[in-house]
Amino acid sequence: MAKYIVQRIIKGILSAVCVVILIMILVYSLMDRGNIFAGDSNYTKTQSNARTTYEQSRYQAFGYVDYVNYSDYITILVKRGELDEENRSAAALIGQTPEKDTEIAAEYIQKFTEEYESQGYTVVRLDADKKTNGRVKDGGQAALFATRDKPLYTRVVSYFTGMFFIDNIHYVDEGTDIGERGLTFTFYDPLYGGDKFSPAIIGNGTKHKYLFYFDGKFPYIHQNFLTLNLGESYTVNRGVDVFETMTASQGTYVLSTVSYPTGHVEQSADDLHTATYAEGSLEQSEIYAARFTDDYTNTITHKGSMSKLGYSFVIGIISTIIAYILGLPIGLLMARFKNGILDKIGTVYIVFIIAVPSLAYIFLFKAIGGSVFKLPTLFNMDSSSKLMYVLPIISLALPSVANLMKWMRRYMIDQMNSDYVKFARSGGLSETEIFTKHIWKNAAIPIVHGIPGSILFAMTGAIITERVYLVPGAGNLLTQAINKYDNGVIIGVTLFYALLTVLSIILGDILIASVDPRISFTSKGR
């Protein structure tokens, strides 16, 4: 069994990889990349050569191209020690036309061109854009850059190699002086004043400052050695990973008394345990300088409400439980009293839910719930009322109940003509006994297969329900990402869905094999 499951998992992961490749082809090759500038105010502000370089830098940010600006190249050379500080500004100065380059600039421009053209880049040089009076226009300065479309192969490889990030003390650039690199283990977490017992591992040179710590938030023990990167968001939630976008808390800031490493004490929402490295941030900002002693300044803030995934999961899981509690017994009774009054009403309900567009009955229930039962019809994160959960949960449970009723009735009726039922009846068992002890157990097996899937997919949220009731859940993330051309999020969310699908099928198979001894995935004679 174990070997079989491992095989299935590997196969599932492979198909998830194929899904990602397919999505990458769809979003990077087929979609028109010009669309990303549709609502970009910076794009309309820039002109001339500046607009061209802006376009390129944006393409790079969205992951379409590899782009190197000449001035970045000069900075790299200085860091590498191939260019000294004295010649730096002279080398970085691009002439208005190639003929006007200084000797030293021409030399480095030549080097830049050769280096990047050999790597398959296209080197573009834009001459200064002048007005009629000979002066350079706004944004018309001469520009030099190298660009190339990211090939699919490198895109896929770098996505999957970057997916799991193992934090290490060489994360911060080796050229940067940050004192002694290393990990320190302490029993007394300095954030709690240094005298409360709370083990922690603190790193220097790592990405996260706290690699291991305890705090009062679920799940209480936290680690940052291994982090998951599903894809960085660009427009939906700038610079934040998809997984974090889904799991970070939302709503209003929750302030608490925070004492910063410098000793500064303030009411703040910062969670200092989540500090990550941001190069040079301490020097650039006085706010940081007053609070932090090192460059680990980038923190996540405490917010009062659940994450997107949290809201979707709470609503999803409750409605799933309700659906099973209602759907299975009703389906069973419909089969038990076939053609009875309950069966007829149930069938009408099933037809209604299957045939009517979901949007229509969700609005219908919203209207009824709002006017007849006076339930809140819109979700409000700041409200502590639990009543606002009622309508979304009901709307989400309605179709699942119908679906479970339909299949339960179908499976029960299919089993009713089996030989074992006839045998039980001839043995003198009452109909109720036959139904609850024999048929039900056999009919439930295909239903059991779907349970892990319905629990896992409770997390992803429902697009329409969340839109209608304004639930801040994860269901809208994909549509939002598509509308904003956030390629990183599109890929991350799809991969997440694909992995959930794979996992729920495997778990379902394991579950039915453990419920039904007749099912075995290992025997050959299946």
Add this chain to the structure above:
Amino acid sequence: MYEELKSKTGLDHKELFSQVKHSDTESEKIAAPRYSYWKSVFRVFFQNKVNIVILSLLLFVVALAYIYPAVTEYDPYANLLDSGAKHLSPGDAMEHFGVGLKWILGSGASGEPTFEAVWNGAKISISLAFICAAINMVIGVLLGAVWGFSKKVDMVMMEVYNIIGNVPMILIISVLSMLFSPSFWTMVLSLTIVGWLSIAYFIRTQVLIIRDREYNLASRCLGTSTIKIALKNILPFMTSVIVTLLATELPSYISYEVFLAYIGMGMSEMSLGRMIYAAEAAMVTPGWELEFWGPVAVVSIITIVLYVVGQNLGDASDPRTHM
């Protein structure tokens, strides 16, 4: 001889035997009542009086959707400049424009009669459903049959199904509407480009179930070709399954179009989905509700009627109900 006997005995011809010529072809005929499959299907279907009512309702709705827009000149922007014509209740609209059938649902955001807009939208939605269902069913059933029959094809197609099934539909639709324009035919393309796959998978499972039944094994042992087995042994068995599937597919395209329009990924034509999307704000505005509930009611009637007719036709096409 016969005349002789008759005169001798005085019995008439009925009581006398006469010789019949032996015929090989006649002796092969089976003297059972004639059974015609489709005749039986419709006999069973029309036995239920409810079906007659619902079928006539379906025909009425479809006729209304196709004939009404054809005979009336519908111009959504005819009253655009008439500021007093917008968002009128049925009573006010008839007062403003005079009594007429087209004002029984009031007027919409640009002064258009909601009733006419609804039937125009219904025409687009129903057309979309029929075209998509026709394309997907034909491709899906044919490929599904091959998929179920060949083990090699099955191996490849299962992987394809696992991969493509995980690509979100809305992503495919948005990419396609970006590549082309968000028009009716782009919508058809995006609903059919992978839509056949799930139908083919369903058919594949059905074929797998009956492929290895004893009667097919016997048929194969007697030397029947695979094509004949598929057409004569399996296809008749599948008819009711296919009709039932069609009954769920047809309304599902209409519902899906409504869903897409609601999340802002619909087509540019004013289908029922687009109308519902555009009138969402009207739902909560007193006096404007009909603009929203009008199309919602019509789309629900269309989908329910299509579903019920299809399901009952599917039941009737199962030969076991023909007894």
